[in-house]
Amino acid sequence: MPSRRIPSLRKHKASGQAVVTLGGRDHYCGPWGSRVAVAEYDRLVGEWLASGRPSHAPRRGGVSIAELILAYAKHCQDYYRPPSREWENIKYALRPLKERYAHVPTTEFGPRALRSLREVWVEAGLARRNVNKRTGMVVRMFRWAVENELVDATVWHSLQAVEGLRAGRSAAKETAPVSPVADADFEATVAAIASPQVRAMLRLIRLTGARPGEICAMRHGDVDQSCSPWAYQPRSHKTAFRGHERVIYIGPKAQQVLEPWLKAAPDAFVFSPAEAAQAVHDQAKVDHRDDDDRERALRNKRAARARDRGGKAKSGRRPGLFYTAARLGHAVGRACVRAGIAHWHPHQLRHAAATELRREIGFEAARVVLGHRSPGVTERYAEADRSAAAAAMGRVG
Numbered sequence: 001m002p003s004r005r006i007p008s009l010r011k012h013k014a015s016g017q018a019v020v021t022l023g024g025r026d027h028y029c030g031p032w033g034s035r036v037a038v039a040e041y042d043r044l045v046g047e048w049l050a051s052g053r054p055s056h057a058p059r060r061g062g063v064s065i066a067e068l069i070l071a072y073a074k075h076c077q078d079y080y081r082p083p084s085r086e087w088e089n090i091k092y093a094l095r096p097l098k099e100r101y102a103h104v105p106t107t108e109f110g111p112r113a114l115r116s117l118r119e120v121w122v123e124a125g126l127a128r129r130n131v132n133k134r135t136g137m138v139v140r141m142f143r144w145a146v147e148n149e150l151v152d153a154t155v156w157h158s159l160q161a162v163e164g165l166r167a168g169r170s171a172a173k174e175t176a177p178v179s180p181v182a183d184a185d186f187e188a189t190v191a192a193i194a195s196p197q198v199r200a201m202l203r204l205i206r207l208t209g210a211r212p213g214e215i216c217a218m219r220h221g222d223v224d225q226s227c228s229p230w231a232y233q234p235r236s237h238k239t240a241f242r243g244h245e246r247v248i249y250i251g252p253k254a255q256q257v258l259e260p261w262l263k264a265a266p267d268a269f270v271f272s273p274a275e276a277a278q279a280v281h282d283q284a285k286v287d288h289r290d291d292d293d294r295e296r297a298l299r300n301k302r303a304a305r306a307r308d309r310g311g312k313a314k315s316g317r318r319p320g321l322f323y324t325a326a327r328l329g330h331a332v333g334r335a336c337v338r339a340g341i342a343h344w345h346p347h348q349l350r351h352a353a354a355t356e357l358r359r360e361i362g363f364e365a366a367r368v369v370l371g372h373r374s375p376g377v378t379e380r381y382a383e384a385d386r387s388a389a390a391a392a393m394g395r396v397g
Contacts, residue, residue: 006049009041020044023054051148063150065109066102069094071150072141082236093134094141096120106142106151111162114138118165121172128172132164180352181344189344192335197271200257201328205346207254208232209353212325212346214248221266223250223258230255273319273327 011032012019018029018037027044030037048054052074063071072094080087097117101109114135121131139159145151165172186206190199201215208215214234224231230250250258261270329345336343 006045009037022048051150063106063145064102065104065106066098068106068141068145068150069098069102071148072144075144089133090137090141093137097138106145106155109155110158114159114162118162122165122170125173127175128165128167128170129175131172135162135164178348178351180355181348183352185341185344186349186352188339188341189332189335192339193331195276195331197261197273197276197323198328198331200261201271201323202332202346202349203257204250204254205349206353207257208248208250209350209357210248211350212328214246216271216323216325216328218270219266220263220268220270223262223270230258269322271323272321273323274321277319 007020007022009018009020009029011017012028015028016032018032018034018041019026020029020041021027022044027040029040029044052071054071073091076087076090080090100117100120101113104113117138118131118135121134126134139156139162142151142156142159146153146156167174186202190202193199193202201212204210204215205212210232214232217234217236218232219235222233222235224233229252232248232250234246234248258270263270325346332346333343
């Protein structure tokens with residue numbers, strides 16, 4: 001952990017110079033007691049503080065890749081805060097870089113090394129888009145290093161010369177664009193899900209076009225029921241760091257789905273795995289009251305076996321206070337298997353809602369409902385209504 005103490009200016013007796021040690025390196029500031037020395041000291045300390053109080057000075061010839069990754073990790077952990085998962089994605093990108101180039105000086109990491117690193121992801125079976133994203137994350141780390149004077153700008157500029165992989169011109173696999181989930185598949189999947197909370201969450205995503213994470217994090221106090229339609233403003237969302245406001249409108253159909261789950265406490269999560277587990281437990285006690293003695297005997301037997309092994313009986317993982325998008329996706333995946341249909345994920349419901357919104361209320365209104373700033377993003381989410389074009393050409397062409 002970097003030292004919180006600011007090194008003081010001291011006199012170097014042999015030379016009569018003022019000297020300060022920063023990051024393990026002595027800096028001579030000028031004649032002891034002079035204004036020049038004080039001004040130089042203030043400048044050096046200011047730069048040292050701005051760079052995060054490094055405890056070691058960069059080696060001659062530049063820091064190593066491992067040292068750069070360590071410094072960048074500290075920055076990312078502070079910069080990318082929940083609900084952002086960008087730091088998790090960056091870690092996956094930096095892992096093979098550290099494994100192969102940890103002790104290589106950053107000055108020796110050039111375009112050829114970056115292309116070699118890219119081939120690691122291609123051989124691992126990553127899709128072309130993911131390969132390009134991870135390559136961009138590595139280049140972005142070097143840009144940060146230039147900004148903080150850890151790496152010479154020429155290193156970063158040389159890495160920028162590496163072009164991204166193009167469709168059909170590399171060995172990286174291609175993936176199909178994310179498509180809306182069919183209504184029939186959606187209904188079959190919902191019917192195969194036992195949890196009423198999960199069913200309600202999926203229907204809300206489909207009706208509102210919200211991101212799965214936004215529905216998972218919904219609290220009672222975030223839903224304004226005084227307006228028509230209701231307005232839900234998430235406390236945190238994907239583009240909050242850009243200063244963007246996010247409002248999710250909840251129409252009459254979605255209100256019917258949501259209203260039974262709203263709670264009196266404003267900070268309570270609307271959908272809670274802990275409450276769902278408690279409800280299942282309470283219902284089981286009602287349905288199997290006659291079997292209480294047998295269940296108690298089984299618990300005692302498991303505890304006795306655990307004591308014989310010198311351990312403790314496993315109590316299982318406690319359910320959380322709110323659902324996560326990943327957990328919601330796992331529930332959908334299991335339901336798809338039970339229903340015997342092709343796997344789909346909750347984010348495809350947002351694409352389905354976007355396509356319907358574009359058809360019913362127009363492109364610009366759909367962009368606002370989905371919370372997109374760029375029309376190009378909405379274009380990717382909402383599929384064009386080709387049926388209308390085909391019908392028109394059937395009459396005209």
